[in-house]
Amino acid sequence: MTNTNFDNNPIKDIQSMHDDRNMPIDRVGVKNVKTPIIVLDKVRERQHTVADISMYVNLPHHFRGTHMSRFIEIINEYRNTLIKPSKMEAIMINMKEHLDAEEAHLEIAFPYFIEKEAPVSKQRSMMVYRCKFIGQQSEGHDFTLEIEVPVKTLCPCSKEISAYGAHNQRSLVTLRTRLEGLIWIEDLVRLVESSASSELFTLLKREDEKYITEHAYDNPRFVEDVVREIAIKLMEIPEIAWFSVESDNEESIHNHNAYAIIERQVR
């Protein structure tokens, strides 16, 4: 599959030349390669989506360069196929073998759609969440799942001190979990959404808008509250070995954001 057609090729292989600068490279590879993929969907089994892939290996000090085209040959084998954590592992083994490397790093980012039901009208619509599978392999193997979940936060201070109303806004929660077992994207999204003043929806009728407005007013959250509530829930999940959760509040009274992050090694 790889460069074997070049074994007898008179075109010189500069990358394989010896390097005597004694400086190993931590990661080298290709970044932002786009390809269609399929991912698991809790409800509909399979979801077609569009991936942005970065692939890196370590480069020992005695090689001048890596063979960039081999990364793409590997991507080629997996395009339009189902990508799941075990496939991530297979791809990285493939990378280490064909790139003659001891370590492999793989990131696959993609938009993921979940159908949601409006709280009162029960009308259904699609919400998109940006996800990323992050794999790291040297002797062991790590799999980290990153999910971005936009939510609504309503300021507890503004509510408390004002005669009526309270400022509220979109907040973007970015959750990273290092997993030692399988967790559905849908379940982590729910965990995050249930920790904010309200979740967001694409389609809302007036009765839903009334419900969400009042629900958010009844559940005020600082940016600190959001990351804390999520962190507490994550601590309970046995599949999670490490997590970080950050929230970026697009404050509707300021033009800057409020931000908080908790990072925790769980086991």
Add this chain to the structure above:
Amino acid sequence: MTNTNFDNNPIKDIQSMHDDRNMPIDRVGVKNVKTPIIVLDKVRERQHTVADISMYVNLPHHFRGTHMSRFIEIINEYRNTLIKPSKMEAIMINMKEHLDAEEAHLEIAFPYFIEKEAPVSKQRSMMVYRCKFIGQQSEGHDFTLEIEVPVKTLCPCSKEISAYGAHNQRSLVTLRTRLEGLIWIEDLVRLVESSASSELFTLLKREDEKYITEHAYDNPRFVEDVVREIAIKLMEIPEIAWFSVESDNEESIHNHNAYAIIERQVR
């Protein structure tokens, strides 16, 4: 499907209230709604992709607001279905009807993948092109196709004045064509790529890299040359009523870009 369930609803409809400020609004609607769609593929018939949709209507001066949720209900009907120019027309008729408007404007942007063959090794890989369908409907109907095509340009001046070598770089060509008939995305991409110093590929082996390096050196192009050659070819295509073509050269000797645009009403 629309708001008729609210006709007897006690929740007040603020948007339908009379507005006496005598100020019609050119366009009002929803922006950047994400949804999965399917588009036509010249080779493989159908391609799954991910759309970013904006939908607007005009608002006569006597209405206070439009009903934003109706746009989403319309998107809902078309998600995961095939979107082509005639479908664009149907969606805009739907928008005018359900939003009580005389004009509709619809933009559907999506990444589109084309499989390409490397020039010498014939190895195949996927390239992505950002595309946008733009529809406008009042009395008549307009359909504009926008495609972004990254290419390589090699500077004729640098080649001419230097003893060896020539600076070259990625250039992003953005083509917009108002169409009066069907043209394949694949054919417009080819037209653009054949007008540059070289086209780009995702997978290249060394013999391909040699070919492209020499081919680009043999075909130097200023940013001005690129837009002119494309414009001349577009003038020959009877389906095109209007076009604009711009090229944004990421100059590899500067940190700013060189840019050119030609816009032309053809018929």
Add this chain to the structure above:
Amino acid sequence: MTNTNFDNNPIKDIQSMHDDRNMPIDRVGVKNVKTPIIVLDKVRERQHTVADISMYVNLPHHFRGTHMSRFIEIINEYRNTLIKPSKMEAIMINMKEHLDAEEAHLEIAFPYFIEKEAPVSKQRSMMVYRCKFIGQQSEGHDFTLEIEVPVKTLCPCSKEISAYGAHNQRSLVTLRTRLEGLIWIEDLVRLVESSASSELFTLLKREDEKYITEHAYDNPRFVEDVVREIAIKLMEIPEIAWFSVESDNEESIHNHNAYAIIERQVR
């Protein structure tokens, strides 16, 4: 200052060569050149800022290319100097002369700081507004001022239908005005900010937060209301010949935006 030092230069001038493709180019030039500049400040007289400049001219069909370095030589003359509308005119005359062109187009974008006073505590802080000077010169001369003003909008429908609270969010208003006289950036910013549910501030103490929360609740605005109120005020200003005003509401109950635009030739 320009290329005259090349008149006797043996290095060939490819750009000046004759072109027989009979295809004039609407605009060609340099894009995103960064340079420090000074602009007028209503309160402090002068403000140092950082500009992103694009400069284009038309290219008649018989020239192969333009001389890109001449644009930079012109920028060089004006860096670290005061840029105001009359200077824009001088720069474009300079461009037409040194590039042998009939038309010149100049865009200078920059962040502009205004000190604001919190409504109750009177504490002062800086807000930044992205501005752009846009000049167009052929036979006549046009000067357009673009300003982006982030504001707060509170939804009238959400307020009306809910027992308490109302969703609110940041909204980005983009105002473009073609001017036939001088108007201060500060005055247009005030006009926009006074048309929203509330203006934004960088520094707010608790008594200010209470004021803004209640003020926004007392002044609900749809995206349609914001552009209409701004448009009505702009109609009254004799220096404005044409305007467009758009508002992009970052809806805190959705993950997509609500959008409206009014464009109007005034005189």
Add this chain to the structure above:
Amino acid sequence: MTNTNFDNNPIKDIQSMHDDRNMPIDRVGVKNVKTPIIVLDKVRERQHTVADISMYVNLPHHFRGTHMSRFIEIINEYRNTLIKPSKMEAIMINMKEHLDAEEAHLEIAFPYFIEKEAPVSKQRSMMVYRCKFIGQQSEGHDFTLEIEVPVKTLCPCSKEISAYGAHNQRSLVTLRTRLEGLIWIEDLVRLVESSASSELFTLLKREDEKYITEHAYDNPRFVEDVVREIAIKLMEIPEIAWFSVESDNEESIHNHNAYAIIERQVR
């Protein structure tokens, strides 16, 4: 300066309330606050620029929230003043004191202009480099300088295998150095630029373009070579305790990037 005016204020202080969730927050604060600042310039002594500031502190588990407005009050004290490493330390001491925190983190990002001379014509022009001061303070104090330097790389493989020409492109080098002494931005920029196939310039006349084209052809560099050469030079600088250097090659034959990173604890 801070909230002492609220000591007798009847407005409730929600943030100071006790929190019993037993979950400390690693960092909480404000993000992307814009303000004008002044930085040191090796040649001209002072440079006016525009900063994007993020400020965070840790939040012990027993406090519900931090006082966001105090961060802004601190920024207010330093706006339009000279920001240098020792000032960073002072700001963070201020943050720890006024926010009752044990740790402070401060990031100040800004565009920095350096005047450069073209290699042959000696014409002068401005290049901009995005810089960031990053400070971290708990018991000790860390100062990290981040600089982005766009350069040109010419592919050694493409040069070797092709009869003529070689593909080349812009590459963005991001350098981070943890410093234990003062180093000028200008000197680190030079170190990076001298490690690529060529540096970039804003203004080049034809004799300069010839020089750069040939110079780049004579100095081909893989993305791996660039980071290695920079790393080797950084190892020699006694003020540097740790560094990371990454290079992102905007490959002109592909639409994806080639990437390499070296990170090293030096002392």
